[in-house]
Amino acid sequence: MKIKYCPSCLKPGYETFCKPCREKLFGGIKVSHILNFSKPEYEQKIILSTGKISISGVQPKHSLKLNGNTLELTEKGGEYILKPHPNALMANVKQVPANEHLTMQIASQVFGIDAAYNSILFFKDSLEPCYITKRFDRKSDGTKINLEDFSQITGKTEEINGTNYKYDSSYEEISDVIKKYCSAYKIEFEKFFKLILFNYLINNGDAHLKNFSLIRNDYFSDYILSPAYDLLNTRLHFPEESEMALELFKDGYETQSYKVNNHYLYADFFEFGIKSGMNKKRINKFISDIISKFKEIETLINHSFLNRESKLLYIEHVGLSMKKLSSQ
Numbered sequence: 254m255k256i257k258y259c260p261s262c263l264k265p266g267y268e269t270f271c272k273p274c275r276e277k278l279f280g281g282i283k284v285s286h287i288l289n290f291s292k293p294e295y296e297q298k299i300i301l302s303t304g305k306i307s308i309s310g311v312q313p314k315h316s317l318k319l320n321g322n323t324l325e326l327t328e329k330g331g332e333y334i335l336k337p338h339p340n341a342l343m344a345n346v347k348q349v350p351a352n353e354h355l356t357m358q359i360a361s362q363v364f365g366i367d368a369a370y371n372s373i374l375f376f377k378d379s380l381e382p383c384y385i386t387k388r389f390d391r392k393s394d395g396t397k398i399n400l401e402d403f404s405q406i407t408g409k410t411e412e413i414n415g416t417n418y419k420y421d422s423s424y425e426e427i428s429d430v431i432k433k434y435c436s437a438y439k440i441e442f443e444k445f446f447k448l449i450l451f452n453y454l455i456n457n458g459d460a461h462l463k464n465f466s467l468i469r470n471d472y473f474s475d476y477i478l479s480p481a482y483d484l485l486n487t488r489l490h491f492p493e494e495s496e497m498a499l500e501l502f503k504d505g506y507e508t509q510s511y512k513v514n515n516h517y518l519y520a521d522f523f524e525f526g527i528k529s530g531m532n533k534k535r536i537n538k539f540i541s542d543i544i545s546k547f548k549e550i551e552t553l554i555n556h557s558f559l560n561r562e563s564k565l566l567y568i569e570h571v572g573l574s575m576k577k578l579s580s581q
Contacts, residue, residue, distance in 0.1 A: 254380045260286040261372040263556040291378040337383040343490040350384035351558035353485040363549045368481040399469040404462040419461035425503040436475045450543045456570045458487040458494035518580045544575045
């Protein structure tokens with residue numbers, strides 16, 4: 254399959270990985286953007302390893318490891334996670350891998366958000382796109398780095414809190430947890446604040462407790478916010494989904510602006526920052542940065558592997574979010 258953009262960073266003029274992306278993803282090894290197995294072979298591997306193929310709507314995923322210059326499916330020692338499109342009834346379902354890839358690239362390239370390294374790959378034969386991400390919870394020798402998502406940290410489980418446990422919280426409560434466990438709280442909260450603004454900007458209505466984690470920083474022997482993962486514009490697939498997965502504030506608190514407008518605007522995020530200890534100049538800088546990068550975002554969208562209809566919708570969604578964040 255001939256492509257004209259790097260399948261990782263989307264830089265134009267490349268028929269496979271550019272050198273910097275090859276270095277980040279594969280340690281400089283020349284790896285093809287076309288997998289050496291087909292979608293049916295992948296699904297057979299899932300059946301053999303789990304005893305079933307998912308039809309529940311949960312996105313199927315499997316581990317990969319690099320053997321020489323070839324990515325192979327593996328049961329253990331995985332270095333990457335492979336995610337084809339989910340088996341679910343949702344709009345534009347086949348666009349999910351390209352959506353996640355694009356959104357992760359916007360996060361890292363446009364806004365400097367620390368995000369897991371990722372790429373689009375293509376199954377052999379059908380050339381159907383799938384998404385891969387490099388694991389960040391492994392050391393170079395393969396040993397695990399201590400990583401816990403916020404449902405684990407707060408002790409929320411389906412057994413105790415019900416099926417909605419991942420959404421049974423608020424972003425203010427997460428910031429309280431960051432304050433409790435991160436010695437450099439102000440730095441880590443600013444990273445979190447930026448990520449919340451970004452999720453709002455790109456219409457990620459599934460940024461729940463399990464999609465944020467703390468990871469151990471061995472250099473300082475403390476915990477920091479992990480690289481971002483599972484970022485995507487969920488509104489492409491669920492047009493009626495809520496603005497955000499969690500409420501901004503805990504204990505049912507609402508700003509006067511929210512009471513009047515019934516959706517989040519500049520004033521809500523400003524107050525969220527103030528409540529968490531940020532100064533006004535820093536809050537305004539973060540919000541201004543988020544709403545000033547439309548052209549850069551649009552360029553990446555147009556270079557992405559989304560189809561034309563999804564590109565136009567994504568651009569429209571970002572434009573609307575920027576208007577709301579600009580409204581005071």
